[in-house]
Amino acid sequence: MLMFRSIQPQDDTAVAAIIRQVMPEFGADGPGFALHDPEVDHMSAAYAIPGAAYFVVVDEGGKVVGGAGVAALDGGEAGVCELRKMYFLPEARGKGLGETLLRHGLTVAESLGYRTCYLETLTGMDQAIRLYTKVGFKPLCAPLGRTGHGGCDHWFALELE
Numbered sequence: 001m002l003m004f005r006s007i008q009p010q011d012d013t014a015v016a017a018i019i020r021q022v023m024p025e026f027g028a029d030g031p032g033f034a035l036h037d038p039e040v041d042h043m044s045a046a047y048a049i050p051g052a053a054y055f056v057v058v059d060e061g062g063k064v065v066g067g068a069g070v071a072a073l074d075g076g077e078a079g080v081c082e083l084r085k086m087y088f089l090p091e092a093r094g095k096g097l098g099e100t101l102l103r104h105g106l107t108v109a110e111s112l113g114y115r116t117c118y119l120e121t122l123t124g125m126d127q128a129i130r131l132y133t134k135v136g137f138k139p140l141c142a143p144l145g146r147t148g149h150g151g152c153d154h155w156f157a158l159e160l161e
Contacts, residue, residue, distance in 0.1 A: 002057055002058065002059055002060075002065065002092060002095065002097055003057070003058060004055045004056060004057045004058070004067075004097070004100070004101055004104070005055065005056060005058065006053065006054070006055055006056075007043055007044045007047060007054040007055065007056050007067065007069075008044055008056075009044045009045070011043070011044060011056050011064050011067075012041065012042055012043055012044050012045075014056075014063070014064035015040075015043045015054075015056060015064060015067050015085075016040050016041050016043070018064065018065070018066065018067065018087050018088075018089055019034070019035060019040055019085060019087055020035060020040075021089070022087040022088070022089065023035040023087070026122065026124045026125050027122070027124060028122060028151060030151060031150075031151065032148070032149055032150035032151030032152070033149060033151045033152070034084070034085055034149055037148070040085075043067075043069075043085070046071075047069050047071060049071075051071060051072050051081075051112050051113075051114075052069065052070065052071035052072070052112075053069060053070055053071075053105070053108050053109075053112070054067060054068070054069030054070075054084075054085075055067060055068060055069065055101060055104065055105065057088065057092055057097055057101060059091075059092070065088060065089045065091060065092035066086075066087060066088030066089060066092045066097065066098075066101070067085065067086070067087065067101075068083065068084070068085065068086035068087075068101050068102065068105055069083075069084045069085055069086075069105065070082065070083055070084065070105050070106075070108060070109040070112070070114070070117065071084055072114075073118050073144060073145040073147070074145050074146050074147055074148075075145040075146030075147075076118065076144055076145035079113070079114055079115040079116060080114065080115070080116045080117075080118055080144065080145070080157075081109045081112070081114040081116070081117050081118070082117070082118050082119060082120075082145070082147065083102070083105060083117055083118070083119040086098070086101070086102065086105075086119075086128070093127070098127075098128070098131050099131055099134070099135065102131065102132075102135055103135065106135070106158070106160060109160060110160045110161065114160060115159065115160055116157055116158065116159055116160060117137075117157065117158045117160060118140075118144050118145065118155070118156070118157045119132065119137065119155070119156050119157075120143060120147060120149050120152035120154070120155050120156075121152055121154045121156075122151065122152050122153050122154060123153055123154065125154075129154060132156050133156075135158065136158050137156035137157065137158045138156060138157060138158065139154065139155070139156055140155040140156060140157055141155075142155065143155045144157070
């Protein structure tokens with residue numbers, strides 16, 4: 001049974017390793033991808049600020065196998081958050097965890113006062129794109145904010161209720 005919880009400092013190494021393993025699977029290891037964000041090695045601290053939250057998925061043995069977070073969109077308008085660093089190891093995929101964690105993150109984002117959730121992804125992350133559209137995200141023609149993720153070529157937003 002897999003479950004999720006708020007990130008803790010002892011999760012930082014595992015989360016960084018997941019990001020560094022999963023992103024190259026989808027060709028997202030060059031410049032302009034989240035893999036190179038300074039926060040990758042210190043995710044618990046990066047999401048311990050007001051208006052941010054990050055959750056990890058853990059297996060029965062306590063191993064971190066995925067995660068996702070929300071935080072204010074860098075360079076974005078007030079009231080807009082970004083879904084950030086939602087990645088899962090292969091053994092955690094296809095079990096409905098992505099949707100469960102995504103919906104939880106959106107509920108948290110709304111409780112933090114955000115009105116819109118934005119996300120960036122890229123061609124090849126087809127399963128993720130299907131999930132985003134299933135949950136109600138709408139495609140955008142151009143990126144929002146200043147994330148520094150110029151390697152992404154798909155942008156979505158969802159108006160929170």
